[in-house]
Amino acid sequence: MTGEDASGPTGAGQSWQPDPTRLPPYLLTGGRARPIDDNLEIEAQVMTTVAGRGELPRLHFEIRDIVALCAEPHAVAEVAVRLGMHLGVARVLVGDLVATGHLTVRRPELDPTMRAQIIERVIRGLDNLA
Amino acid sequence: MDWTTSPESPRPPPSARPPVPDRRPPIPVKIVIAGGFGVGKTTAVAAISEIPVLTTEAAMTEVAAEIDRTGHTPAKTVTTVALDFGRITIDSEIKLYIFGTPGQDRFGFMWRDLTEGALGALVIVDTRRLNDCYPAVDYFEKVGLPFVVAVNLFDGKLDHDLADVRWALAIGGSTPVITFDARARHSVRDALVAVLRRALIETTPGSAHSGR
Numbered sequence: 001m002t003g004e005d006a007s008g009p010t011g012a013g014q015s016w017q018p019d020p021t022r023l024p025p026y027l028l029t030g031g032r033a034r035p036i037d038d039n040l041e042i043e044a045q046v047m048t049t050v051a052g053r054g055e056l057p058r059l060h061f062e063i064r065d066i067v068a069l070c071a072e073p074h075a076v077a078e079v080a081v082r083l084g085m086h087l088g089v090a091r092v093l094v095g096d097l098v099a100t101g102h103l104t105v106r107r108p109e110l111d112p113t114m115r116a117q118i119i120e121r122v123i124r125g126l127d128n129l130a
Numbered sequence: 131m132d133w134t135t136s137p138e139s140p141r142p143p144p145s146a147r148p149p150v151p152d153r154r155p156p157i158p159v160k161i162v163i164a165g166g167f168g169v170g171k172t173t174a175v176a177a178i179s180e181i182p183v184l185t186t187e188a189a190m191t192e193v194a195a196e197i198d199r200t201g202h203t204p205a206k207t208v209t210t211v212a213l214d215f216g217r218i219t220i221d222s223e224i225k226l227y228i229f230g231t232p233g234q235d236r237f238g239f240m241w242r243d244l245t246e247g248a249l250g251a252l253v254i255v256d257t258r259r260l261n262d263c264y265p266a267v268d269y270f271e272k273v274g275l276p277f278v279v280a281v282n283l284f285d286g287k288l289d290h291d292l293a294d295v296r297w298a299l300a301i302g303g304s305t306p307v308i309t310f311d312a313r314a315r316h317s318v319r320d321a322l323v324a325v326l327r328r329a330l331i332e333t334t335p336g337s338a339h340s341g342r
Contacts, residue, residue: 041158041160042244043158043227047153073155086210087187088189104154106157109157115249118224119249119333120330125224126226
């Protein structure tokens with residue numbers, strides 16, 4: 001059912017080796033494994049707010065990187081790729097920055113009527129692809 | 131990278147500035163591409179994406195089905211899986227993301243993450259390894275995500291009748307079964323449009339799956 005187990009008797013959980021040159025990912029998030037809004041979709045668009053941009057000189061490390069990167073809108077998954085973070089880490093940090101007002105977020109539309117209109121626009125857009 | 135304050139954008143004193151409204155980010159939409167290992171998911175993403183395929187590392191937690199041989203509690207392991215995705219800018223306000231599911235047929239909690247909010251899914255099928263797509267078909271049926279089954283024509287010919295594929299996968303008559311070529315941009319585009327047309331039917335207010 002689970003397919004072949006290539007990780008051996010110790011299991012994948014024990015085979016992880018610490019890399020002394022890198023921070024363990026979850027140290028970046030203060031030990032939290034879930035973002036404040038743990039339903040933030042990986043395609044959700046985040047963008048730096050005017051207030052967030054004003055805070056930039058006072059921010060450090062990954063937080064600063066995210067706020068700088070998101071001067072242009074990025075998906076949560078794109079933030080992870082661009083800044084070399086695990087997806088889960090990016091999600092936690094982005095969720096925090098949305099909560100603190102540094103970032104604004106646009107999530108997938110859930111209203112059926114709006115969704116239908118959006119789908120029609122996406123179909124037209126794909127039809128127009130070269 | 132340059133983290134200093136950009137010199138070419140001098141800011142007027144706050145008192146002289148009218149309040150600047152925050153720009154609104156674009157609307158994100160997502161389609162998931164699923165199927166067995168090596169069936170052409172990343173190929174399809176690459177064929178249609180406007181950017182080179184991006185790969186992000188995601189943790190997938192799974193509770194082992196068997197009792198851990200060293201103890202009596204079920205083993206919980208975290209595996210890192212690679213998630214490939216691409217992007218298509220539809221217009222000034224809509225960005226479409228195409229996410230390929232990880233190759234293995236094990237389903238961790240990441241699947242909910244991956245499909246949450248998705249418009250629909252494309253399940254790619256290799257008729258020589260039909261079994262590989264069962265987990266995806268089962269999952270999408272269970273969560274009510276509209277999907278289309280697309281037989282990837284690796285060598286340009288179809289080994290099985292599409293009706294046979296439909297029968298073997300035991301999928302309902304309302305789910306389209308199509309053929310496509312994962313390497314060809316236009317073919318992938320048409321397959322995604324088929325997913326969206328299916329999604330449109332399901333999304334129309336009053337339909338069985340319009341609520342969440």
